[in-house]
Amino acid sequence: MTEEHVLRCVLMLCCALLSANASNWLYLAKLSSVGSIRDEETCERLRGLIQRQVQICKRSVEVMDAVRHGAQLAIDECQFQFRNRRWNCSTVETMPVFGKVVTQGTREAAFVYAISAASVAFAVTRACSSGELEKCGCDHNVHGVSPEGFQWSGCSDNIAYGVAFSQSFVDVRERSKGQSSSRALMNLHNNEAGRKAILSHMRVECKCHGVSGSCEVKTCWRAMPPFRKVGNIIKEKFDGATEVEQRKVGTTKVLVPRNSQFKPHTDEDLVYLDPSPDFCDYDPRTPGMLGTVGRHCNRTSKAIDGCELMCCGRGFQTQEVEVVDRCSCKFHWCCYVKCKQCRKMVEIHTCR
């Protein structure tokens, strides 16, 4: 190895350590211009990846498309789950994707980490099943395949590969920090919790196929839950997330609930370190902190989507607008909708 090479490596490592956020790879979802990630050179040009992730990208280029779809899936699901909250998971055009909101160890950050780790596992598993990846199945880890193994005893679930890949790709940033900081511990925990949301909700389905359709032979398999369900599970964990702090037990550092009266969190629970801001006001210094001015709210609701809470007590405007809505539509199962246009008047409440 030349001196120059070493120097470059060190520089890159420094850059990686200094760059703002470990969920930067979610920026992949924004890279629609890149097209399909086909060769190793594209890996270098991808923004948002740290050096170790670029290495993984080079090593398994074929998986990167799935990772990108996973990133998109995570953002979509986040926006769906938070559509009625003050922070609605809106993305900004720069990195990090969600602005500065997730750079602190807040509940929201916990959610974003969990959903993105889950989404990568999900998307990679799906890509396995559709035959896009050559490495998965037939083995419980990321290394190696054996056709003989397939013929002798079939293949293991692809989910094992998906989860393993998610662990190596998403967690790599935290691992490279050496697991010392409390933030790294929190992120790792939440990543794992996100993947657990899939793993512990796998459905077991069975099919009988014996003589004359009897149940003499029964084959069972595990099926992944739909991603919407995964999102719901993680959202529930978000609502019941535990505030933790770092403590030293023996030689290892662990996260324990800040309030010792709470029962300790499980592997599937989300944890956070810092209380969330109120997300009420626009803050130009914090990208992604858009505030709730101009957001629609629900006048009758008492929950967070109600005008009272959403507008942070600033009050709201009510407008009567004519909307053109689609009605008496004809649908096909895909890609075709023919509708009449119906006009109707609706009241829209907007936060001041």
Add this chain to the structure above:
Amino acid sequence: MAGAIIENMSTKKLVILGVILLLFQALAFMVGGLMAPSPTSAVHYIATKCVDTAKHRQEKKWFMPWGPNQCDKIWTFEEAMAKKIEANNIVFAIHMPLPNKEMSPWFQFMLVILQFDIIFKMYNQIQDGALASIDVALAYRDDTVSEWTEMAHSFEQRKLKCNFTTTKTMDNEGRYYECELLPFMEIGTVAHKFYLLNIRLPVNERKKVNVGIGEIKDIKIHLSIHQNGGFTKVWFAMKTFLTPSILITMIWYWRRITLMSRPPVLLEKVILALGISMTFINIPVEWFSIGFNWTWMLLFGDIRQGIFYSMLLSFWIIFCGEHLMDQTERNRFSVYWKQVGPIVFGSFCLFIFDMCERGVQLTNPFYSIWATEVGTELAMAFIIVAGICACLYFLFLCFMVFQVFRNISGKRMSLPAMSKARRLHYEGLIFRFKFLMLVTLACAAMTVIFFIISQVNEGHWRWGEHTVQVNSAFFTGIYGMWNLYVFAIMFLYAPSHKRYGDEQSSDAGGNSGEDIQLTTTITHVDGPSEIYKMVGKEAQE
């Protein structure tokens, strides 16, 4: 004088035989549990959404989901919407198996199950009784470069049985319906290395084809199920080992019977028939499926199993009937028509049903009798009739067993009045008869228990470092058990050459006159010991 071996065998030898059989039984379980992988495995596939750009195509084009010459893909249907691609231009492509793998004739069969992922949309819900019309084509090839050869092409209809578990509100849009799995395809031999499925869901509004099936997000060929190659190998090995064993026993048994001066009695014939049907099931003709593309192997296997089951059931009835110990002369098959009738009729119903399902699948692998309303009713009718027959049969059987035991206890009453030697012999006989009944019951109970375990269990138990494949153990164990059962019956009920009283003098007493009397009185106890009657008479003369 000769009797059945079971009567002349000392208790010690009987115990030794029992232990040996138990050892073989344990071996059969272990072969399945430790050597074989699980019997079947399921592979998930998610269909790739290909775009068929050509308007009118002359020759058939095959769409490959991956690899060289792969089709134009879309990731989501939103993408299709933006590109103005219509439903009719979308082809779902599935390549089996996944990359870098090959199918193998060892898989024996392949079963494909379809699952639609349908999203709930407030204004585009699944209508009641919605039918999905599926235009499907299956092709194969044996290497990665040659052209695809069409294997089957069909236009199938499947009823969508979906329900939405949460409330149907705007808020829940985007959640999935829970749809029942649709049996989609079944092939009885996996002779080729690569298979390709192209599925279309053509929409025709005028003919109301594929209208009102909701918004499909994805097609999962949820999976294809095949028998594991490893299991097939272990299974074949077992069959190859068992065939000569049972065959030799059978030949030995029949030679013994033909060596006798009298014609064989009914029970002996039935036991032979049982042996033949067991051999028939054992003969490993499946070896040919490795070399030849015999699609009917699955159906043939069903028929073989059916013949064995009905033979076994008939055997039980006749066995009980011949042990009734009332004074009626039976020994004719026609006496048992009432009991055997339901068995024959029931198996015939199941045979017709199987022909309707797997028989038709020989020509159209996508056919399913459950797909149509009429077919479902017909299938249900066959199964219900077969079920009624089974109930009827078991009533008869239970009644007969009850009668046998009543007669036995009747004989027991008169036991104290007999001489000691005679009583001991009688008691021994009844014990041995009961022993066989017990073995039968134990075998049946084992079958049921293991069946339930294999149904409830996840398929394998971890035991230290070893993984025990419960399902495989169930198959090999139960299969081995019934083989041992047939073997034991043939062995123990073969006529004995042993001279009565040679070894069992302690049992039967030294007096030969007592012997003769004894044998004549126990004529009715046991079918195969009819011989006693004649031999006794000869001796008296």
